[in-house]
Amino acid sequence: GSLMMISARAFGDNAQMKEHHYTGPVEHKFSPYAFNGGTVLAVAGEDFALVASDTRLSEGYGIHSRDSPKCYKLTDTTVIGCSGFHGDCLTLTKIIEARLKMYKHSNNKNMTSGAIAAMLSTILYGKRFFPYYVYNIIGGLDEEGRGAVYSFDPVGSYQRDTYKAGGSASAMLQPLLDNQIGFKNMENVEQVPLTLEKAVQLVKDVFISAAERDVYTGDALKICIITKEGVREEIMPLRKD
Amino acid sequence: MALQDVCGLHNSPLFPQWSAPLSRSFMPENSTHLSGGGIHGEAFSTRLPGRGGLSPLEFYMPIAEYLTESPINFGQTSLTSAPTKLLEIDHLHPSLPSISLPPPTPFPVSPSVPLPFTLSHGTTTLGFAFQGGVIAAADTRSSCSGLVACPASPKVLPIHSHLVGTTSGTSADCALWKRILARELRLYQLRHHRRLSTGGAAKLLSHMLHPFKGTELCVAATLCGWDGDDEKHEQPITEKHANTPTNQMTASNSIVRSRSRICGPRVIYVCSDGLRLQGELFSVGSGSPYAYSILDSSVYWGMSVQEATEVAREAVYRATYRDAYSGNNVDLYHVTAKGWRRRERENLKEEYYREKERERRVIAY
Numbered sequence: 001g002s003l004m005m006i007s008a009r010a011f012g013d014n015a016q017m018k019e020h021h022y023t024g025p026v027e028h029k030f031s032p033y034a035f036n037g038g039t040v041l042a043v044a045g046e047d048f049a050l051v052a053s054d055t056r057l058s059e060g061y062g063i064h065s066r067d068s069p070k071c072y073k074l075t076d077t078t079v080i081g082c083s084g085f086h087g088d089c090l091t092l093t094k095i096i097e098a099r100l101k102m103y104k105h106s107n108n109k110n111m112t113s114g115a116i117a118a119m120l121s122t123i124l125y126g127k128r129f130f131p132y133y134v135y136n137i138i139g140g141l142d143e144e145g146r147g148a149v150y151s152f153d154p155v156g157s158y159q160r161d162t163y164k165a166g167g168s169a170s171a172m173l174q175p176l177l178d179n180q181i182g183f184k185n186m187e188n189v190e191q192v193p194l195t196l197e198k199a200v201q202l203v204k205d206v207f208i209s210a211a212e213r214d215v216y217t218g219d220a221l222k223i224c225i226i227t228k229e230g231v232r233e234e235i236m237p238l239r240k241d
Numbered sequence: 242m243a244l245q246d247v248c249g250l251h252n253s254p255l256f257p258q259w260s261a262p263l264s265r266s267f268m269p270e271n272s273t274h275l276s277g278g279g280i281h282g283e284a285f286s287t288r289l290p291g292r293g294g295l296s297p298l299e300f301y302m303p304i305a306e307y308l309t310e311s312p313i314n315f316g317q318t319s320l321t322s323a324p325t326k327l328l329e330i331d332h333l334h335p336s337l338p339s340i341s342l343p344p345p346t347p348f349p350v351s352p353s354v355p356l357p358f359t360l361s362h363g364t365t366t367l368g369f370a371f372q373g374g375v376i377a378a379a380d381t382r383s384s385c386s387g388l389v390a391c392p393a394s395p396k397v398l399p400i401h402s403h404l405v406g407t408t409s410g411t412s413a414d415c416a417l418w419k420r421i422l423a424r425e426l427r428l429y430q431l432r433h434h435r436r437l438s439t440g441g442a443a444k445l446l447s448h449m450l451h452p453f454k455g456t457e458l459c460v461a462a463t464l465c466g467w468d469g470d471d472e473k474h475e476q477p478i479t480e481k482h483a484n485t486p487t488n489q490m491t492a493s494n495s496i497v498r499s500r501s502r503i504c505g506p507r508v509i510y511v512c513s514d515g516l517r518l519q520g521e522l523f524s525v526g527s528g529s530p531y532a533y534s535i536l537d538s539s540v541y542w543g544m545s546v547q548e549a550t551e552v553a554r555e556a557v558y559r560a561t562y563r564d565a566y567s568g569n570n571v572d573l574y575h576v577t578a579k580g581w582r583r584r585e586r587e588n589l590k591e592e593y594y595r596e597k598e599r600e601r602r603v604i605a606y
């Protein structure tokens with residue numbers, strides 16, 4: 001439709017080429033943000049939690065690094081995944097780790113997952129007027145040993161979920177997780193609880209699909225598996241193109 | 242240390258001897274910390290016992306020039322913006338006895354950082370009072386300009402045992418300010434040995450939000466609560482109110498008397514623009530016009546709890562039907578003299594199918 005109109009208008013009344021309309025020189029204001037891509041995913045099970053992320057760091061059309069995972073281990077029971085602007089991810093994790101140490105020194109115990117989530121919410125909201133451009137997802141075990149996932153928006157709104165995808169491919173992954181883990185929109189299906197093996201396999205399949213369709217996701221997948229024994233890591237290669 | 246400042250180590254009330262008083266020389270040039278702590282906090286704490294002069298939450302306010310003029314000059318022309326001076330933290334705001342507010346910002350409409358993302362918005366919430374207490378209901382869809390960020394977000398948040406607040410606007414703003422409000426109310430309860438009334442809570446929230454008027458903060462909350470000391474005061478009131486539809490004259494007198502006793506159900510709307518309204522029925526959000534149509538026709542003071550629940554649920558259902566930004570489930574809370582009670586979250590998907598079935602049967606006959 002519009003393409004035809006432009007070409008029709010290119011020839012004016014006298015069948016002479018008219019100038020195409022263009023908006024003129026555009027002034028770009030300095031932006032303190034950049035988008036570095038990456039996808040993060042977390043799943044909570046009965047007695048485990050998974051936090052997975054791809055390891056590609058990109059900006060615009062280029063790839064900065066193929067080995068930049070987005071999961072950061074905070075305690076023996078909590079892992080955080082941060083995607084968005086890498087500069088803010090680094091600073092935010094540095095601040096969280098410092099606050100964890102402060103808590104440990106004043107209270108003589110480690111912070112629980114729920115407490116870390118509540119603290120992160122206030123840290124993020126403290127910069128409400130100049131936000132951290134980071135999509136956070138915390139995965140870990142709660143005080144009773146059950147899996148917990150807390151998902152955040154860039155300014156600190158959070159809630160506890162069973163599963164959540166964040167980052168560049170989140171809109172593609174979330175509906176798939178809704179269907180496979182949440183059994184949404186499925187009729188007459190037996191809702192079996194998720195086992196660790198099944199969850200890991202699902203996460204791998206889901207990231208392979210994401211790497212197919214999202215340019216910012218790929219290279220490798222790193223999964224942090226949190227159980228009462230501690231945090232274990234698994235790495236799997238993904239598409240590199 | 243820079244990391245200490247950012248982490249708020251100097252503000253920790255646990256170890257005052259660790260922290261040096263916050264002075265201008267510690268602050269980096271291009272930023273400013275909007276906190277009531279430090280030297281002014283100490284001055285405050287001598288006058289106002291209890292809080293220690295800390296602001297509700299320390300906020301980082303970017304100074305406009307830092308964002309319009311790049312540190313690296315590419316020959317950009319700088320946008321003409323009002324010259325901003327460093328914040329005058331000197332004058333103090335003794336407007337509220339229990340908390341110290343950050344001073345008003347000198348740049349009321351700050352050209353804030355252009356965000357590369359959108360924040361969650363869009364909703365239907367409602368709250369109304371009747372003889373059996375207060376009903377607060379909301380949908381659970383949290384959308385981010387077209388994407389449903391969360392299909393199961395709680396929009397009715399309990400603040401304390403006899404007060405719930407519905408939230409509309411940016412979810413982060415609502416969640417955090419509710420948390421701050423809950424903390425302030427708890428402190429009030431501990432200091433004064435009684436709960437703050439709904440009106441007082443609304444005034445507190447409104448005053449806390451006032452310094453941020455003109456910024457992009459967006460909070461539109463309906464506080465629904467039950468005021469009163471103990472249950473035995475509530476008995477006579479509910480009987481009087483139950484008589485309302487039958488005898489208007491004496492009922493209105495009794496209403497006036499009971500209002501002056503500041504007891505009973507209360508619904509107050511608070512907005513980040515500064516509006517604070519008391520009323521009997523409010524609906525807020527993108528789906529509110531649809532909810533109002535149901536509520537205005539069906540809500541009356543003497544209705545039973547069962548009827549009120551039905552009406553609230555129907556109102557949210559109709560709003561989710563027509564409004565794209567509302568949907569998923571409906572949350573319902575009922576506040577009485579005994580406190581709030583939460584009705585099981587109901588998935589409205591089933592209701593659509595039930596209604597289609599009813600329509601089909603009606604047409605068939």
